Amino acid sequence: xxxxxxxxxxxxxxxxxxxxxxxxxxxxxxxxxxxxxxxxxxxxxxxxxxxxxxxxxxxxxxxxxxxxxxxxxxxxxxxxxxxxxxxxxxxxxxxxxxxxxxxxxxxxxxxxxxxxxxxxxxxxxxxxxxxxxxxxxxxxxxxxxxxxxxxxxxxxxxxxxxxxxxxxxxxxxxxxxxxxxxxxxxxxxxxxxxxxxxxxxxxxxxxxxxxxxxxxxxxxxxxxxxxxxxxxxxxxxxxxxxxxxx
Amino acid sequence: xxxxxxxxxxxxxxxxxxxxxxxxxxxxxxxxxxxxxxxxxxxxxxxxxxxxxxxxxxxxxxxxxxxxxxxxxxxxxxxxxxxxxxxxxxxxxxxxxxxxxxxxxxxxxxxxxxxxxxxxxxxxxxxxxxxxxxxxxxxxxxxxxxxxxxxxxxxxxxxxxxxxxxxxxxxxxxxxxxxxxxxxxxxxxxxxxxxxxxxxxxxxxxxxxxxxxxxxxxxxxxxxxxxxxxxxxxxxxxxxxxxxxxxxxxxxxxxxx
Numbered sequence: 448x449x450x451x452x453x454x455x456x457x458x459x460x461x462x463x464x465x466x467x468x469x470x471x472x473x474x475x476x477x478x479x480x481x482x483x484x485x486x487x488x489x490x491x492x493x494x495x496x497x498x499x500x501x502x503x504x505x506x507x508x509x510x511x512x513x514x515x516x517x518x519x520x521x522x523x524x525x526x527x528x529x530x531x532x533x534x535x536x537x538x539x540x541x542x543x544x545x546x547x548x549x550x551x552x553x554x555x556x557x558x559x560x561x562x563x564x565x566x567x568x569x570x571x572x573x574x575x576x577x578x579x580x581x582x583x584x585x586x587x588x589x590x591x592x593x594x595x596x597x598x599x600x601x602x603x604x605x606x607x608x609x610x611x612x613x614x615x616x617x618x619x620x621x622x623x624x625x626x627x628x629x630x631x632x633x634x635x636x637x638x639x640x641x642x643x644x645x646x647x648x649x650x651x652x653x654x655x656x657x658x659x660x661x662x663x664x665x666x667x668x669x670x671x672x673x674x675x676x677x678x679x680x681x682x683x684x685x686x687x688x689x690x691x692x693x
Numbered sequence: 694x695x696x697x698x699x700x701x702x703x704x705x706x707x708x709x710x711x712x713x714x715x716x717x718x719x720x721x722x723x724x725x726x727x728x729x730x731x732x733x734x735x736x737x738x739x740x741x742x743x744x745x746x747x748x749x750x751x752x753x754x755x756x757x758x759x760x761x762x763x764x765x766x767x768x769x770x771x772x773x774x775x776x777x778x779x780x781x782x783x784x785x786x787x788x789x790x791x792x793x794x795x796x797x798x799x800x801x802x803x804x805x806x807x808x809x810x811x812x813x814x815x816x817x818x819x820x821x822x823x824x825x826x827x828x829x830x831x832x833x834x835x836x837x838x839x840x841x842x843x844x845x846x847x848x849x850x851x852x853x854x855x856x857x858x859x860x861x862x863x864x865x866x867x868x869x870x871x872x873x874x875x876x877x878x879x880x881x882x883x884x885x886x887x888x889x890x891x892x893x894x895x896x897x898x899x900x901x902x903x904x905x906x907x908x909x910x911x912x913x914x915x916x917x918x919x920x921x922x923x924x925x926x927x928x929x930x931x932x933x934x935x936x937x938x939x940x941x942x943x944x945x946x947x948x949x950x
Contacts (some may be wrong), residue, residue: 505854535949
């Protein structure tokens with residue numbers, strides 16, 4: 448998969464009940480390069496989940512185009528939703544195995560479970576997991592399908608900071624082992640700078656791209672909070688428009 | 694002090710309470726029967742004798758098994774079609790609006806009317822008997838399952854779609870587990886409803902089964918016979934609950950904390 452172009456001219460939710468029609472996205476256009484880690488940053492409720500649902504093919508009611516599309520070999524998607532969305536009546540392992548497409552061996556699950564430190568939990572039902580564990584299972588499920596694009600919708604929200612940091616570094620390790628493009632939605636700028644190759648700032652309403660900014664801190668230096676903070680300060684100083692989003 | 698405490702603790706154990714309530718029931722029955730001393734209410738021992746006699750002679754097992762077969766047939770048909778229709782109506786609002794009236798009408802037709810009409814239209818045959826029971830039970834199943842299908846978790850359905858589960862996998866692993874409590878509830882109320890209707894069906898148009906036997910006892914004014922058959926039937930239904938439904942319930946609920 449070389450690159451994917453996301454070009455959404457118009458996404459409008461029809462009137463429902465007392466609510467008037469609501470244009471969620473207008474003229475949003477960007478390119479996701481091969482094996483690139485992109486963070487989408489924007490205020491809460493600006494339509495980021497709508498965007499991911501369109502890219503995932505869950506929402507086809509929009510004007511625009513995702514290329515390559517189904518005729519051109521649509522990218523395989525791994526989707527980590529905002530809440531883990533595990534089937535409570537299936538074990539951790541069954542939850543992952545159910546998502547596996549044909550042709551991917553079962554042993555993938557074992558290595559991913561080991562990488563996320565969850566091997567002991569594979570026969571447990573999700574209700575017995577902590578939120579951090581459930582999130583990790585959801586990430587494993589998305590990785591297991593060997594996606595061309597991994598979509599993550601604020602996957603670390605409501606985790607305590609140490610757990611979030613741990614899951615974040617596990618995510619990066621997996622990504623380095625199995626590179627593919629990542630679209631990571633967040634409203635936390637520090638998190639975005641720590642993770643991304645490139646930041647895309649989104650504004651609303653309706654949602655559109657405000658600016659695209661590459662992150663040039665070497666990956667090795669990103670554990671250093673001072674470096675991240677310095678980048679953040681500079682970013683806000685150089686792009687006053689962004690400040691209004693945060 | 695301590696023995697009385699122990700006694701109180703025992704009082705609370707469910708098994709003791711169950712046994713005591715059963716004994717009390719038998720005691721009241723025996724007391725009332727002795728007091729009345731009438732053919733209309735034979736004492737428990739007399740009923741037990743009739744029960745034993747009927748079992749040994751093979752009469753009771755014969756009629757009971759025929760009724761149970763009818764129960765199984767009509768129950769399976771009603772559940773199968775009821776689940777299918779219920780899921781469709783629960784997932785499709787237009788169809789639901791359209792057929793809602795039909796359901797209300799069907800729900801409110803007295804069982805006796807469907808039975809009589811089925812016998813008039815299709816004759817006094819086995820299939821008419823089964824059909825009458827199915828028509829009585831079907832709307833209840835549809836309404837229960839429809840409720841379950843309406844409240845399916847949208848998030849999980851989306852997840853299944855984004856991971857390309859396909860129809861079969863989605864049904865087995867996402868939809869069915871959510872419907873399960875509703876299916877169990879339809880099964881429980883269904884069994885209770887069906888076996889009451891089935892006796893009327895047999896009484897009106899069959900020459901075997903529990904309903905037919907009860908009719909016979911009624912004509913002979915044989916209250917002991919009526920009670921003996923009732924006890925056997927209640928016991929069998931209770932056995933189905935304990936041996937089949939409870940384990941099914943527990944198995945499907947083991948994922949809960």
